[in-house]
Amino acid sequence: MPEPAADLTCREIVELVTGYLERTLPEGQRRRFEEHRELCPDCQTYLTQMRHTADTLGELREESLTPGQRGQLLAAFRGWRPSDQTECAANLSPR
Amino acid sequence: MPASDPSSLEEHQLLVALRAGDERAFVELVERHHAAMVRLATAYVGSEALAEEVVQDAWSAVVQGIDRFEGRSSLKTWLFTIVKNRASTTFVRERRSAPLSSLGSEDEETGPTVAADRFCSSSDPSLDGEWAAPPRPWEDAGRRLLALELREELRRALEDLPRRQQMVVGLRDVEGLDASEVCDLLDLSEANQRVLLHRGRARLRQALEEVFDHAPQPA
Numbered sequence: 001m002p003e004p005a006a007d008l009t010c011r012e013i014v015e016l017v018t019g020y021l022e023r024t025l026p027e028g029q030r031r032r033f034e035e036h037r038e039l040c041p042d043c044q045t046y047l048t049q050m051r052h053t054a055d056t057l058g059e060l061r062e063e064s065l066t067p068g069q070r071g072q073l074l075a076a077f078r079g080w081r082p083s084d085q086t087e088c089a090a091n092l093s094p095r
Numbered sequence: 096m097p098a099s100d101p102s103s104l105e106e107h108q109l110l111v112a113l114r115a116g117d118e119r120a121f122v123e124l125v126e127r128h129h130a131a132m133v134r135l136a137t138a139y140v141g142s143e144a145l146a147e148e149v150v151q152d153a154w155s156a157v158v159q160g161i162d163r164f165e166g167r168s169s170l171k172t173w174l175f176t177i178v179k180n181r182a183s184t185t186f187v188r189e190r191r192s193a194p195l196s197s198l199g200s201e202d203e204e205t206g207p208t209v210a211a212d213r214f215c216s217s218s219d220p221s222l223d224g225e226w227a228a229p230p231r232p233w234e235d236a237g238r239r240l241l242a243l244e245l246r247e248e249l250r251r252a253l254e255d256l257p258r259r260q261q262m263v264v265g266l267r268d269v270e271g272l273d274a275s276e277v278c279d280l281l282d283l284s285e286a287n288q289r290v291l292l293h294r295g296r297a298r299l300r301q302a303l304e305e306v307f308d309h310a311p312q313p314a
Contacts, residue, residue, distance in 0.1 A: 009214075009223065009224025009225065010214060010224055010225050010226045010229075011207070011209075011211075011214040011224035011225075012224065014207075014208065014209045014297075015207065015208060015293075017293070018289060018292055018293035018296060019289065019293075022274065022289060022292075024285075024289065042226040042229035042230065043226075045229065045230045045231070045232050046229075046230050048232070048233075049230055049233060049300050049303070049304070050296055050297070050300055052233060052238070052303075053249075053268075053296055053299050053300040053303055054267075054268045054296060056245055056246065056249055056303070057249060057253070057264065057268035057269050057299070058268060058269065058271065059246060060246060060249060060250060060253070060269050061131070061269055061270065061271075062130055065125065065126055065129055065130065069129070070122065070125065070126075073121075073122075073125050073129070073151070073154060074118060074121070074122060076151065076154070076155065077118060077121045077154075077158060078118075080154075080155050080158040080159055081116050081158065
């Protein structure tokens with residue numbers, strides 16, 4: 001016989017969103033989360049917005065290096081190469 | 096066999112080329128990862144100038160240790176782990192700033208991540224806890240129109256987060272590392288990492304909400 005579960009309130013749902021997205025909610029809680037979400041468009045909106053936030057963060061990756069930094073690191077690289085790599089790169093054939 | 100073009104190399108090919116001493120592979124790797132490594136190092140040692148030194152050391156270790164990379168973790172995780180180790184050494188040597196783990200107190204926020212007044216408080220249990228001021232959906236059209244502003248605001252808001260929230264959100268959502276990698280890098284329990292991720296994302300969502308709320312309505 002299924003035990004009666006208290007419905008989750010919206011106030012509680014917003015604190016479970018990340019656990020839900022991370023798939024770390026215990027099974028019973030996950031089911032109650034999904035049941036609430038199906039009936040509550042506002043909480044569905046909140047969940048969607050948390051997803052959008054995470055997705056937009058992924059668009060922030062920048063790999064911009066100044067030419068000065070690049071040049072400095074490249075110069076250093078030429079000094080670090082393991083001692084058995086004495087040929088210039090263009091002459092090395094792939095192993 | 097024609098030389099591969101480093102700008103289109105997958106990670107594996109990049110490593111093969113780097114092992115062979117290919118400078119273009121090194122530059123490609125640096126282009127991809129240097130900025131993120133500096134951000135990580137800055138969180139550990141507190142100053143960007145010191146962080147640049149740490150990452151320079153790290154690159155040296157990468158190049159000299161490239162044969163030791165076994166591919167059990169992603170390349171990015173390996174790079175970040177080297178940065179972490181170099182940063183710890185630097186911290187001990189310089190005793191310059193508090194290590195990441197000791198900045199706990201500012202992040203020990205508790206309490207709701209959404210303002211309490213956005214929900215009903217009622218003695219009637221069927222009303223209590225329901226949205227009073229629910230979030231308004233972000234229309235796709237709005238998201239496209241505001242894309243630039245949203246990213247700018249997100250960058251700003253990310254920098255304003257408490258440091259550990261910033262680090263977790265940065266590594267998970269910006270850099271794309273998975274939960275266990277971030278726990279290892281930042282010496283966090285899974286639960287703690289999740290709380291920081293949750294709190295950070297909730298604040299950032301709110302920052303984005305404010306962009307939408309203040310945007311001019313379409314005619």
